[in-house]
Amino acid sequence: MKRIVILGAGTGGTMMANHLVKKLNIKDWTITVIDQEKKHYYQAGFLFIPFGIYTAKNVTKKIADYLPGNIELMNIRVDLIKPEENKLILSDGKELNYDILIAATGCRIAPSEVEGMDGEGWMKDIFDFYTVEGSTALAKKLDSWEGGNLVVHISEMPIKCPVAPLEFVFLVDWYLSKRGKRKTTKISYVTPLSGAFTKQRTSEILGHLLVDKNIEIVPDFAIEKIDPAEKVLYSYDDKKVPYDLLVTVPTNVGDELYEKSGMGDELNFIPTEKHTLKAKDYDNIFVIGDASDLPASKAGSVAHAQAEVLTENILRHIAGKELLPDFDGHALCFIESGYGKGFLIDFNYDVEPVQGTFPLPVIGPFSLLKETRLNHLGKLVFQWLYWNIIIKGIKIPLMDAKMTLRGKKL
Amino acid sequence: MAEKEIAGKIVQVNDEGYMTDSSEWNKEIAAVIAVEEGIGELAEGHWKVIEFLQKDFADKGTMPSLRRMTKAGGVPTKELYALFPGGPLKKSSKIAGLKKPASCV
Numbered sequence: 001m002k003r004i005v006i007l008g009a010g011t012g013g014t015m016m017a018n019h020l021v022k023k024l025n026i027k028d029w030t031i032t033v034i035d036q037e038k039k040h041y042y043q044a045g046f047l048f049i050p051f052g053i054y055t056a057k058n059v060t061k062k063i064a065d066y067l068p069g070n071i072e073l074m075n076i077r078v079d080l081i082k083p084e085e086n087k088l089i090l091s092d093g094k095e096l097n098y099d100i101l102i103a104a105t106g107c108r109i110a111p112s113e114v115e116g117m118d119g120e121g122w123m124k125d126i127f128d129f130y131t132v133e134g135s136t137a138l139a140k141k142l143d144s145w146e147g148g149n150l151v152v153h154i155s156e157m158p159i160k161c162p163v164a165p166l167e168f169v170f171l172v173d174w175y176l177s178k179r180g181k182r183k184t185t186k187i188s189y190v191t192p193l194s195g196a197f198t199k200q201r202t203s204e205i206l207g208h209l210l211v212d213k214n215i216e217i218v219p220d221f222a223i224e225k226i227d228p229a230e231k232v233l234y235s236y237d238d239k240k241v242p243y244d245l246l247v248t249v250p251t252n253v254g255d256e257l258y259e260k261s262g263m264g265d266e267l268n269f270i271p272t273e274k275h276t277l278k279a280k281d282y283d284n285i286f287v288i289g290d291a292s293d294l295p296a297s298k299a300g301s302v303a304h305a306q307a308e309v310l311t312e313n314i315l316r317h318i319a320g321k322e323l324l325p326d327f328d329g330h331a332l333c334f335i336e337s338g339y340g341k342g343f344l345i346d347f348n349y350d351v352e353p354v355q356g357t358f359p360l361p362v363i364g365p366f367s368l369l370k371e372t373r374l375n376h377l378g379k380l381v382f383q384w385l386y387w388n389i390i391i392k393g394i395k396i397p398l399m400d401a402k403m404t405l406r407g408k409k410l
Numbered sequence: 411m412a413e414k415e416i417a418g419k420i421v422q423v424n425d426e427g428y429m430t431d432s433s434e435w436n437k438e439i440a441a442v443i444a445v446e447e448g449i450g451e452l453a454e455g456h457w458k459v460i461e462f463l464q465k466d467f468a469d470k471g472t473m474p475s476l477r478r479m480t481k482a483g484g485v486p487t488k489e490l491y492a493l494f495p496g497g498p499l500k501k502s503s504k505i506a507g508l509k510k511p512a513s514c515v
Binding site: 156157158162163166192193194197198199200202206220222224236237251265266267274293294295297331333335345347349353 | 425472481
């Protein structure tokens, strides 16, 4: 009996378990999924919690309910990977051998990476919205907010869902306007990049949104520290930004397991081949989703596109065939822009977000790079698709892993 | 997309002056862009950064962060700001003939 181990039962790991159970002969293979948590979060829903649109309950389900019955689920922590010996050391001291390992451990926020971030101000006037705890605490804070300097901040790249902080800005502008608190609030967007939009086409088409909504941009801000008593952000080149409420995206890191096991880069992401999804240094280790160091967006839609390619490549690895270089970096993301409207963007490693329609050329019904009510509804409907179709590994008609350029304006 | 003559050579650049074909890059071009960006004459410290950026970009397919410049490239952030005032990654990547650090939108 051979064993394939999937580390992590989030979006990527759950999809892989559901794909592989249909493709592998269960008489020959044991599929083992290991996760130390019992809850599976719909992470794209965290964005809506601060504004009272969702609650923690709406985005939380049981991991076990979304995995197939004929796999082995272990609710335990992995302490160490010994890749040369194809072996895991578990937190109860037991060892587990594998023939193939899939790393699907995602990424998490690490507020302690910035001096002063997780000190006295954390969850008092400094919040994140990348965890269920952070977004729930922020909902309470915003509910009693009367006005002042509201700063939305990105610590450093790469981050999970790079458009989420922009969506947060759009939604908080709408939320405060609705509650009559927008006039007393100054909203600033502080980014280490050269602007809110860094691609030429998106910048041309969407750049005006921030001006229209009266949002101040503070670009090229590389954070050195936060003074939580004085409530000021400091950059390495001595720029200062004062805040009354700081909504920050802390440094994102991969699992510390890879640091301990000598498999990660400086942020504990696993060096991965960008088109085959195999770990660069190991022939029987593969990576899906946010755990890799790929220059693709860290987003569920990317993991979704990767799952198809990775399933095929695992079957090829087992059969001793050459891996297919089929992952093109494809991402498809709904972006909320407030007031019941939204955008849809479609891009890959080589093609910047395009204009056109999705999924059908001309007909749509969704419009790419255009603000519409239907795109917003698409984002809300997406939650149903996530739980019922996507993580179960069911194929969606018209949704291909690779990006198609038919009917799109380049 | 446009063409620009830098150090006697015609190269492809985008609207912000970043080279779009890194194979057209050479050290003379780097020296000219450095002056345009207000960095002045390139010294050993600058070249160390430029060489790391090019090697890392070839390997990873993406621009390194300040953290990676420090941990893998061995250049502390304060020193990077001293070498390339006003935006170390933005300016050093332009001089190295690479892309600007970017997000997905």
